Amino acid sequence: MASVQVTSVRFEHHDEPLGIGEPSPRLSWRVTTAEPGWLQAGYEVRALDDAGAVAWTSGRIDSGESHLVPWPGPPLGSRARLAVQVRAWGAATEPTPWSDPHAVEAGLLAPGDWTAEVVAPGWDEEPEGPVPAFRREFQIERSVRRARLYATAHGVYELWLNGVRVGDHVLAPGWTSYHHRLRYQTYDVTGALRAGGNALGALVAEGWYRGRLGFGGGRRDIWGDRTGLLVQLEVEYEDGSVAVVATDGSWRSAPSATTLASLYDGETHDARRAHAGWAEPGFDDTAWAAVLSQPLDATRLVAPDGPPVRRTELVEPVAILRTPSGKTIVDFGQNLVGRLRIRPRGPAGTEVVLRHAEVLEDGELGVRPLRLVKAEDRYILGGTGDVEEWEPSFTFHGFRYAEVSGWPGELSPADLTAVVCHSDMRRTGWFSCSEPLLERLHDNVVWAMRGNFLDVPTDCPQRDERLGWTGDLQVFAPTASFLYDCAGVLTSWLRDVRAEQLASPTQTPPLVVPDVLGWAFPAAAWSDVVTIAPWVLYERYGDLELLRRQYDSMVAWVDRVAELAGPDLIWDRHFQFGDWLDPTAPPEAAADTRTDGALVATAYFARSARIVSTVADLLGEEEDAKRYGRLADDVRAAFAREYVTPSGRVASDSQTAYALALRFDLLPDPARRERAGDRLAELVHTRDYHIGTGFVGTPLIADALVDAGQTQVAYRLLLERTCPSFLYPVTMGATTVWERWDSMLPDGSINPGEMTSFNHYALGAIADWLHRTVAGLAPAAPGYRRLAVRPRPGGGLTHARAVHETPYGTAAAGWSTLDGELLVSVTVPPNTTAVVELPDGSAPVEVGSGDHEFRIAYEPARYPPPRPPHTVWPKPGAEGE
Known part of the structure; x- marks a missing residue:
């Protein structure tokens, strides 16, 4: 028998199961x-204590499940730590060897576990004033067995222990709906403690908690008007006794050298004001102020569901430019999210100013799309005589270009680096093909996701917004869950x-979560995130408990829409975003789109x-199930009565209207479905293959065309290069997905509309079609327990391939053409199966785990596809479809 091993034991969606x-x-x-067709028949779990002894075992459990299986032992108590091993049985009578031990440790699970108080600086804080520093010294008296530091803040924090930074998190504790949930982090600091004197230090900036958020000037102090720190250090000695060092009235505080820290406007650091050694024992803090302390409602404290924000990549400059006005601009070659790390050397008081933007316009930094955001960092040198390395701690920017002024001496590429920051998710999905522009489009989607998954899924990372818009995530969730393991990030966000x-x-x-706008009016596609996103995550991760937890939210929303729609079940009584930002929307009116908003609302x-x-x-x-099934049937019938003619025409007669009707199964009979599919293809043809959809229609249109038997039309739409199209931004040098199809106009000027971002993932939702249809890899059962391999070659491509790290292992599907043959290759992970449907119309084939190849005779479909007869062809961009 081939060797079989159990690996990669995980707990919930945690890659780091500490706390x-x-x-x-x-x-x-x-x-x-390597054994082909391997399927699990049973498994056993055992837990080991700190001494390596078996604490409990499940015994053999006859089940083929190996993903998100129920915990088979006694519940963990607060601070409990175990090492878990798993072994499994296949068809053989002997089990696999035990897996390596994987440690799991619970955090503080009960409000009564917390004794720490929230401490605030001992002075009246001014808005956007200096970042407060906090410190406290303590003694370690005996040999330490284990030490855990639990921390959170009203604001965003960084911690030091004995002068060494604790952890590598960025902007911790992250952004949640703080009135409901405040995250805390757990750090293992056992090795950082010293015998004798020790010191804890922290900086706490306003962050999302009380910083300015939102457009039009925004709002401040949304969740509170003071920053605060909550720290609880628990030291377990070898003799079993425990010492606790917690934030309370004994801590001290002082303004730090960071004199400004704003998420929107940037950070200022004056190195001349640094408190040397402030986070080390023995520092004289007699001049520091006493803190203000108060109890915290510990029922709001929660452990993280997913990974923290971290520095994930360093990007070096590709060029240093001189603008027409004489300014110095550094080009990093990639639109990214994070901040700069600089290394100046010069006299004390020298001020280096860094301004950030995504694009250049007329050779200068293009800052107009930032609206009311400065995106400006300042560093004032301490004048040590050595190189002074600095990176902001409490802000982030969306940028490709940085304007640098005040630099002492000649600026060289070695003097600065871009630091990419986002939620530290595991990459799980890849795509490649024979068309370089299409590969670049896919890369742009990946970078757009990275920039907008910074603790919450945001709309954009650069201007005075950066908010958790529900509609954007709703359309992008399938793509997101293929590219990265975002289950933890989105589980947390959906709780909020x-x-x-x-x-x-x-x-x-x-409409945005956490709610900083106070906009809770019902909006189709946006509010529908409460039903669609949990469903997508169930399809992609197989998490039934997520559906159970979100169920009351899902039901409440559908009941609300039923009330709003009234007895005729047509939701036409409220403002709708509609097909937001379709190509016909004028710059000043993003919701003024081709598709009737009430049609969109009723379809959703x-x-x-x-x-x-x-x-x-x-x-x-x-x-x-029966009640909502009847309701869905009734709304479907109402949609057809109101919006579909007897011949299959759909009101609005737009690409999005037909895509919605086809993909949401709203057409009552095959004849009208066929006519609607034909009409959708006609509309694509008559626009000379230019895209006519916005946020709502873009994720649906390619699938709708394929369903209608118009696969080559979908490819032709995908591969169009002139504006508006998927590839137009790529031809204009885009390295992320744009908010508008024409965020930059063909002459290189920035779209005059207020809604003009160069890093928005919504229109990148097309990548899901690249994975499922171009390459042919999709889930056929929740969590990819069963794969659907259904490649549909076209567009003149000669090969395509998708790879995805499923919960069960690596799955892949790809194809290539050569000399009249199509070669389809498939990789199926152990304990799963796949249904392979080849494009020659032959019967589907079911295969087990392993690598498989299929060869068929292949004649590429005619491409570009023929246009339908009797059509008047308007010029691109002309009114009407």
Whole structure:
């Protein structure tokens, strides 16, 4: 028998299971084997204590499940630590060897575990004033067995222990709906403690908690008007005794050398004002102020669901430019999110100013799209005589270009580096093909996701917004969950969506979460994130408990829409974003689009009702399943009565209208479906293959064309290069996805509209089609337990391939053409199966784990596809479709 091993044991969605918040974490593991067709028949879990002794064992459990299986032992208590091993049985009678031990440790699970108080600086804080520093010294008296530091803040913090930075998190504790949930982090600081004197230090900036957020000047102090620090250090000695050092009235505080720290406006650091050795024992803090302390409602404290924000990559300059006005600009060759790390040397008091922007316009820094954001960092040298390395700690920017002024001496590329920051998710998805522009488009989607998954899924990372817009994530969730393991990030965010929604008197989710705008009016596609995003995550990660937890949120939203729509079930009584930012939307009116907003709203009403019916069935809620199934049927019929003619024409007669009707199954009979599909293809043809969709239609149109038998039309639409099109931004040098199809006009000027970002992932939702249809790799069962391999070559491409790290292991699907043959290759992970459907119309084939190849005779479909007859061809950009 081939060697079989259990690897990659995980707890919930944690890559780092230290200080987790689940007392009974579900388990996942992978099996590695070269044995073809391997399927699990049973498994056993055992837990080891700190001494390596077996604490408990599950015994053999007859089950093929290996992803998110129930915790088979006693619940973990606060601070409990175990090492878990798994072994599995396949068809053989003997089990695999035990996996390596994987440690898991619970955090502080009960409010009563907390004794720390929140401490605030001992002076009246001015808005955007100096960042306060906090410190406290303590003694270590005996040999230490284990030490854990639990920390959070009203604001964003950095910690030091004995002068050494604790952890590598950026902008911790992150951004949550602080009235409902405040995250804390757990750090293992056992090796950082010293016998005798020790010192804890912290900086706390305003961050999201009380900093300026939102456009039009924004709002401040949304969750509170003072920064605060909460730290609890627990030191367990070898003799079993425990000492606790916690924030309380004994701590001291003083203004730090960081004199300004704003997420929007940037950071200023005056190295001349630094307190040398302030986080080390023995520092004289007699001149520092006493802190203000108060108890915290510990019921709001929660452990993280996913990874923290970290520095994930360093990007070096590709060029140093001189602008027409004589300014110095550094080009990093990639639009990214993070900040600069600089290395100046010069006299004390020299001020280096860094300004950031995504694009150049007329050779100068293009800052108009930033709106009311400075995006400006300043460093004032201490004049040590050596190179002074500095990087902001409490801000981030979206930029490709940085304007540098005040630099002492000649600026060289070695003097500065761009530091990329985002939630530290594991990359799980890749795509390649024979068209370089298409590969660059996919790279742009990846970079757009990286820039906008900074603790919460945001709309854009650069201007006076950077908010968790629900509509953007709703359309992008399938792409996001293929490219990265974002289950933890989105699980956390959906907890906030649910909390904000259910706290609303109308049970309406806010349009942005956390809610900084106070906009909780119902909006189709945006508010529907509460049904669609959990469903997508269930499809991609197989997390049934996520559906169970979000179920009341899903039901509340569909009930709310039913109330708003009224007895005719047509939701036409409120403002709608519609197909936001379709190409016809004028610069000043992003919602003034080709597709009727009420049509969009009613289509989404049907879709959400259908999802709730399906979820209710999965959860055993039989009456709900029937009720919402009937509602979905009734809305579907209402949509057809109101918006579909007997011949299959759909009101608005737009690409998005037909894509919605086809993909949401809103057309009542095959004849009208066929006519709608034909009409969609006609509309694409008549626009000379220019895209006509916005945020709502873009994720749907390619699939709708394929469903209508118009695969080559979908390819032709995908591969168009002139504006508006998917590849137009690529031809203009884009390295991320733009908010508008024409964020930059063909003459190189910036679109005059206020909504003009060069890093928005919504229109990048097309990447999901690249994975599922161009390469042919999709889930056929939740969590990829079963794969659907259905490649549909076209567009003149000669090869394409997608690779995805599923919960069970690496899956891949790809194809290539040569000499009249199509070669399809498939990789199926152990404990899964795949259904392979080749494009020659032959019967689907089911295969087990392993590598498989299929060869068929292949004649490429005619490309470009023929245009339909009897059509009048308007010039590109002309009014009407």
